[in-house]
Amino acid sequence: MTQVRIAPWSEDDLDLLRRLNAPEIRAHTGGPETDAQVLARHERYVRFGDTGQGCMFTVVLPGGVKAGSVGYWEREWRDEQVYELGWAVLPEHQGRGLATEAVRAVVAVARDRRTRRWAHAYPSVDNPASNAVCRKAGFTLLGETEFEYPPGHLMRSNDWRLDLSARRPAPPRRDRSSGQLP
Template identity: 70%
Template sequence: MDLVRIEPWQEGDLDLLRRINTPEMKRYVGGPESEEKLLARHRRYVDFAGTGQGCMFRVVALPEGAAVGSIGYWERVWHGETVYEMGWSILPAYQGRGLASAALRVAVAQARARRTHRYAHAFPSVDNAASNAVCRKAGFTLLGETEFEFPPGELMRSHDWQRDLTAGPE
């Protein structure tokens, strides 16, 4: 049985983004954003699918159908190559159920289907054990530690996880 489905981010998902924007949820990525930045992020998420550069999704837990988080992929240049970067958030009440790794596998399949870039990367903080475990469970390979800029203007110690999108499903 599928644990999740992912659906393109919509106008009505602003409340979900606000529920993700908490000190607990944002502790590894610089803390919560201001309302102004949150509204700008929401607008980018809604408009993103039409750009051809990636997509943001809400994560829906099955069978209950509750929106429980976000996941997405977007283009970035990494070590001179254009790749997809992937990121996700699952609300605390739904963590520990395998939803993030299930959503990541679905998002990887969507990115793979685009046939645009060979690799997807994720850059969780070295201190974020749960997100690093999600990468491992979703078939990513740990390349090592790196300095990664997030939020913009701040460097954090991250793990660089890579997934070959030309390889078949795990």
């Protein structure tokens, strides 16, 4: 599995955001945005990490290659404060498990904040790849729901939930005498 890292969104990530605005990437999220909308989104992403309400990250591969975005943000869902997660990976990097690794990394960041119990993701019911990411990252499918995204547009989504207060799996225990795994 490729090791990915996530880096807070920066001024240098505008080109990546423009590439992530492609029709094939935005097909399940309302389609591409105008350049003005992309510029406004980029400015929000750059400032967002300083708000304390979440953070957007660049998905970075070994060698510094930028492969996508991932983030979490506060929202109210069914009268409860939760984190919502979202991600996108460039087509040339899809199908390699990078989105799942990036989601796991951002879950760890959100979990370490200790401010919300639940993280949710709402991929379209017609997006098998994003639904698979949720399953592989340990989310539980709660069922289908109507979800507003982009604003003013209702879409049929799956509601996936992850308990941020659950203990993380312990690393494998080593045999103290030999240093080997039991």
